Amino acid sequence: MNRTGRTGRRAALGVIGAMAMMIGSQPVALASEAYPNRPIKMIIPYTPGGSIDTVGRLVAAQLQRQLGQAIVIENRPGASGMIGSEAVAKASADGYTLLFNASSQVYLPLVAKNASYDAIRDFTPIAQVGHVPLIVVANTSLPTSSLRDLVKLAKAKPRTYTWATSGLGTTSHLAEEMIRHAFKLEMDIVSYKGAVPQLNDVMGGHVSAAVSPMPGAYPFVKAGRLKVLAVTSSKRIPQLPAVPTVAESGLPGFELLSWYGLWGPANLPADITRKLSQEVNKAVREASLKARFEELAFETVQSTPEQFKVVIKDEIDKVAGIVKAASIRID
Template identity: 60%
Template sequence: MTNLHTSRRIWAMIAVAVTSLMAAQAHGDTDKYPSRPITVVVPYTPGGSVDTVARLVTAQLQKQLGQPIVIENKPGASGMIGSEYVARAKPDGYTLLLHASSQVYLPLVDARVKYDALKDFTPIARLGTVPLLVVTGAQSPFNTLKELQTQAHAKKDSLTWATSGYGTSSHLVEEMLNRDLKLGMQIVPYRGAAPQLTDVTAGHVSAAASPMPGAYPYVASGKLKALAVTSSSRVSRLPNVPTVAESGVEGFDFSSWYGVWGPAGLPANIASQLATEINKAIHAPEVTKVFDTMMFEVAETSPQDLAKVQQDEHDKISLLAKEADIAVK
């Protein structure tokens, strides 16, 4: 009888141990990141440069993480709506922001912005940089930036810029060209690069500056003409297109960059894990092959790297905005 009682007690102890182990494993699976789908917010319409980069990178990232990644486009207010949405999200790694450098620029030129780009977000990773193209419609009479300048001087207020939104790299380049070439062209804001470039293609707006990931396909298909590139040297995909510096603005060099952020308070281990996986994704052969066609220069990055880059850009653009009187009024 004693042996039977002892045997039952041993089996009971084993059962408790197994149950505890299973519970611990289940709890561990719940805590493991990521354990459910991730939403990546793109604060512009589908089809623009930010959306193009986001879909390419997240498709690879999804394979690596083993969880679905959903792109959620939240356009409006020059990207402000999408950014504010992420700033208010729970900092658990399941709501992220993939944005261009305008994430840092916009609060410097638009008083309506309700978030602090440096304090209300957790930097995760910088993806890379691209030059912008200055483009006009295929049927436009302009074939060079100099011709555009001549017309703008001859008929004041007759030409217009389309921008993907206030505070974007597109907007800043157009403001700088207005200042440096004394163009006086009115800037018309759109809800992203896709509608911006569509209206330039249709001839409703005279010209635009737009990052290569979104603009290059229009140029390659003959829907737009490239007048100049904003990098310090010509790009291999468009060897006959001069730089802005070659077109009359000595020393001009401006690029757009892309990054991933989470809400403020995102745990450091999650930010670090995401940065590691993003680095793998942007260096994957199938991703770099497409990036090469966009003249997209990938970055080897970390949360600390993005934090430094955004601080440096904040300081530089803050000074530029004051000097050029760039502000949404």
């Protein structure tokens, strides 16, 4: 009798425990299935119209179609991208505030003495989207048709010619510093809040030249408002087959690409991270986007969050060496 009673009580407790586990697991499953159930804010830490903004808006539009929720772009330029990045780092890790940024996201803390975020600790890598070459461009009135010519001009008249950069610590800035350091040029670098004001001042003749990613600069080249002197990829690109690489222009082995990706705040739930990563990979395979990306010389990649983490670590290791060799530092 007692044995039967004890067995009955154990069975009852087992059923209650199983039910509790089922009930307890439901909110997590439902939360996962429901995401996203409201608009997502995507912060781009530069001005509208630049390369990062152009690619980010293309990806956001496709994600919106796939997810069935609005993706609201919020441009937050300033402090070479730190203001927008910091806003995402401080946001709730719920998947409703994301960061679309370029490789400068991980480069800036390497060169900025007072960087307001840690590129690894403060963010969750979601997916690398792709990469693009940069092009060396100049004002159309400058008496030069190649990077070699610009180097000759700058050496003949030190401190006469200038570079414009889209922001300190950006790929644009690093490329200009590397070229300036390698050729021993006395060309000051003027910093702007994004590629649009950077290129506007080159076109206006306020600065001589710039290095800028293809998506933002190429339309001005096609329109005849900028002249292109070189590309930063290891090989010439189909869109500009007659334009030599920086490596061909006197710096053997030179290659620097700007890569773009999507991040969330630190501790973003794994299920949301995976879902977003899968959706980004699906988005960049969309035929209409692929055609547009090809025009911009933007090469997409497929990556998991884990693979993106490896890319970030490798890039930090590589660029840290470049920064040290060229003594690049922002106080």
